[in-house]
Amino acid sequence: MPPADVIPEGGEAPPADVPGPLLTSGTSADVYALDDERVLRRYREGRDAAPEVALLRHVHAHGFPSPDVLDASGSDIVMTRLHGPTLLQALGAGEISLPDAAQVLADLHAGLHGVPAPESWKVAADHDWPSLSGGPVVVHLDLHPGNVILTESGPGVVDWANARTGTAELDVAITAVLIAEVVVDAGGDYSQAARVLLAAFLHASDVSPVPALEDAAGLRAVAPLLLPGERELVPQAAALVRAMVDVTAHP
Template sequence: MAEGVLLGTGREADVFALDDGRVLRRYRHGGDVTREASIMRYVGECGLPVPRVDRAEGAELVMERIEGPTMLGAFLAGQLDVPAGAAILADLHGRLRGLPPRPGARPESRVVHLDLHPDNVMLGPAGPVLIDWRNARDDEPDLDVAVSALIMAEVAVNNLFGLGELGARFLAAFLARVPGDPVRLLDTAVAMRRVNPTLSTDEVGRLDEAASLVRHHWRSTTP
């Protein structure tokens, strides 16, 4: 499919604006978006704020265009503070946790996003919208919380986007609000991130430090 104007480039995909209020998300290294689209449609039907999926074929997703900045963009522009951002992210985790399991999934499992962080939440006109469901699957909600916390800790220890100190404050505020136990499956989250091909060698080398930061802040929020 012919693309329009390039809107953004992530670690795995490029997003193009189409001329009818939609976007084309194309994975640069191919793949099959069928499962991603199916999960997005399911959670959307359950009431979670996600972009409407219009077409899913091969490595391409055509979706509703959400106008507005990402949470990360709003932080960098000084338009969003730490308590508000942490509350948004914790609320999305709570809403995901509250959805019924998908048909055929284990009763104790839920849809987990596994990449839920401020750069994957758009602040649209109707409120926050959760994007980028590439890693989503059926699993334990505590794993989703652990991955989110670890990613935020990685931002802090690597000073990504210049958000070292702010990233640590955000992590602490998130852990004070999020449902579930973010450290129970933290080792699993670290193992998953360690083999993530989008992480640099330096980022992989600091995963244990990031995990320690999560444990430190979690201890400070629990009696």
Template sequence: MTTQGIADDDSEALPLLAVGTTADIYLVDEETVLRRYRDVHDATAEAALMRHVAEHGFPVAEVYSAQGRDLVMERLHGPTLLVALAAGEFNLHDGADIMADLHRRLHAIPAPRRAGDESAAGDDVVVHLNIHPGNIVLSESHGPALVDWANARTGSLDLDTAMSAIILGEVAVDSEGDYSRAARAMLVAFLAVADGNPLAQLDVAAQSRLNDPALFAGEKSLVVPAAALVRQYSRDVIIGGEPTAS
């Protein structure tokens, strides 16, 4: 077994480290993990974008190989920001600052150019489209680092900010959830410090969430009220002053 490719039979012997919505993470060794998508998937574009942002100094796991539905990557040691927030190791404003900082650093990276394409990239930057506390690892090697690059591409930074806001909003409007009040407060804090204008791409972000096949029906039912909450709080920020979570 090498990091150039891991056969299906070999992966069955690997410890299962985490289960995601579309992929599973296996422990290859203490410093290496295998991310394997469950369905037919080409992970090479994801790997290329991760390598691109790494070349610009962005905190991301090193990709060792990408083949078919497999990514073999550096293992990031450390808790997620979500776990750290739940444990009280960071307050919600600290968490919002970490999220906003990763947005700013990512959006400063120019869109990669295709071979032979000398045209200007316009306003497009690298966007992750899934930045939230559960996808931020407080790693020993890179500091706060982003994982789960399945949705990443080039696009508008406003869309990236809007997507993060809606994801926080979905938790905030879930009255049956354990973290509804905390998520509402963190959404307020994030909107106060995030770059870009989430209102400019809020409808696009909401439709993208509604079209996401990984979301269950119950989760999709939260998207529209979440977008309404983001719209309300964003307008408060634009008018001036930090909105009050209620």
């Protein structure tokens, strides 16, 4: 899902039946601007947002840079709005180097994986990946440059729809595979830049993705937004990550 907390310029006034300008739509949720300080994330088809709310409040209480939940009910979450370009936008504008962006991703992973899993937290019954058994820390499972907002006070992470408890290895592996999919897309315009970003991320990370690569590739292969052609890139992406870990001699 694209970054949830960035309002495009020139947005039109919303219809009367929605709470504010539509910022973005994902697989299962829409995000609206309520005002300059707040956004509303609303799940379609009545998905219970309670597990996501619990994790968001938990990581925010531990000092991790994420939106603060202001109110929540049913399938709605009202959160603080993070202002700034996404890390992806900053890369495209040449405002940050690929190695520095990779370090931002690695640092955010390290910070998040320092947050212990909340006691008695359980994933929603309708979660996209019910087969995962959880783990000792909080994981985002979609931590890529498009979900990092570069605010004046530092990077913040948005779009916690996939968040749950898990292992650091799986979270790092998911990010690595996401970047690698761009690398192996032969028709992609950003393949070479993504290769540099991936190599720098693997080098900067203190966690090896290799133990969780198979699980990460399996999760990506069933991602609902992937088209058949994109789905075919996932095994190649996982193989590339494994090969690049070997090249960088990751411990």
